[in-house]
Amino acid sequence: MLCDTRLLLNMAKDRGVCAFNIYNFEILKAIVDVAEELLIPVIIQVSEGGLEYGGGLSLVNLVKTHLKGTKAPYALHLDHGRDIDVIRSAIKWGFTSIMVDGSHLPFEENLKFTQMVVDIAHRAGIPVEAELGTIGGTEDKITGDMHLVDPAEAEIFVSKTGVDFLAPAVGTSHGAFKFKGKQEIRFDLIEEVSKRTGVPLVLHGASSLPGWLLDEAKRSGVDVEGMNGVPYEVLKEAVRRGIRKLNADTDLRIAFITGLRNSLIENPGVIDPRKHLNRGMEWIKRIVRERMEILWNP
Ligand SMILES: [Zn+2]
Incomplete structure (x- = not known):
């Protein structure tokens, strides 16, 4: 059942x-x-690039139709909204929350852009997530260097914009290469931003790339050299400090590709794409089940 985020x-x-x-x-x-x-x-979240790939409203209608009659609580969220036209469309199409990403802008401009979007979204009854600091790495159209959040700025930002959720840059990054050396998430920043703002916090770039998945990916021929993620124990500590929403895309990409590759390699004579796609889906289910069970249970 589709619910308010x-x-x-x-x-x-x-x-x-x-x-x-x-x-x-x-x-x-x-x-x-x-x-x-x-x-x-x-x-369930869709980025601007995801909407473009999935045919915009066609994808949204697919999600809404597929969720009819379901029992678990679902939300439909626009991830990294930077284009105001896409944001307006998402609100109109029935997304239950949107993210406005003004993190590439200087603080004052991010504040103004976010305020404008909050104004539009709240009038439609839709909650808003914003990003402060810059989450580094690359994902879809989003790429950049990492700049950590300043908790004092976060407090001003949330009170002036009225955003409902905040994604503070605390050391994670987008993509499959999250840390050059030791992983460093600033739990102290999460805790301070949580205390100062009082809103649920969002962790971007939170894929874990667990060992079993990387091993299987490698076995299927994926070049996983240098890929790494955020271990579950680190994510659980982040939850204890105030993170409520944990974003993952890379984990699912690796799982899907691993399943597809396994099936394609094992069954060269099978030309029914559904057989291969089913295997990709099986692998996505494995990682999704593991993440949901681990992160929902404190
Ligand atoms: Zn993100």
């Missing part, structure tokens, strides 16, 4: 809600299959 994050209290990026039916179906089995809240 605020409701999901409030339900979480001291737990973590998984947010997964989708852009096609296969990934959506795999996530929903798992959520219906576990009956745990999950956020």
Whole structure:
């Protein structure tokens, strides 16, 4: 059942809600299959690039239709909205929350842009997530260097904009190469931003790339050299400090590709794409189930 994103994050209290990026039916179906089995809240999110790939409103209608009659609580969230026309469309199309990403702008401009979007979204009753500091790395159209959040700025930003959720840059990054050396997440920043702002916090770039997944990916021929993620124990500590929504896209990409490669290699004579896609979905289910169980249970 599609719900207000605020409701999901409030339900979480001291737990973590998984947010997964989708852009096609296969990934959506795999996530929903798992959520219906576990009956745990999950956020389905689509980036601007994902909307473009999935045919915009066609993808949104697919999500809404597929969620009819489901039992677990779902939210539909626009990830990294930078284009005001896309943001307006998302509000009109029935997204239950949107992210405005003005993190590439100087603080004052980010504040103004975010204020404008909050104004539009709140008039439609839709909650807003914003980003402060810059989460580094590359994902879809978003790329950049990392700049950590300043908690004093975060307090001003949230009170002036009225955003409902905040994604502070605390050391994670987008993509499959998250840390050059030792992973460093600034738990102290999470805790301070949480205390000062009082809003649910969002962790971007929160894929874990667990060892078993990287091993299997490597076995199937994926070049995983240098890829790394944020271990589950680190994510759980982040949840204890105030993170409520944990974004993951890379984990699902690696799982999907691993399943597809395995099937394609094992079954060279099979020309029914559904056989291969089913294997990709099986692998997505594995990682989605693992993340949802681990992060929802404190
Ligand atoms: Zn992100």
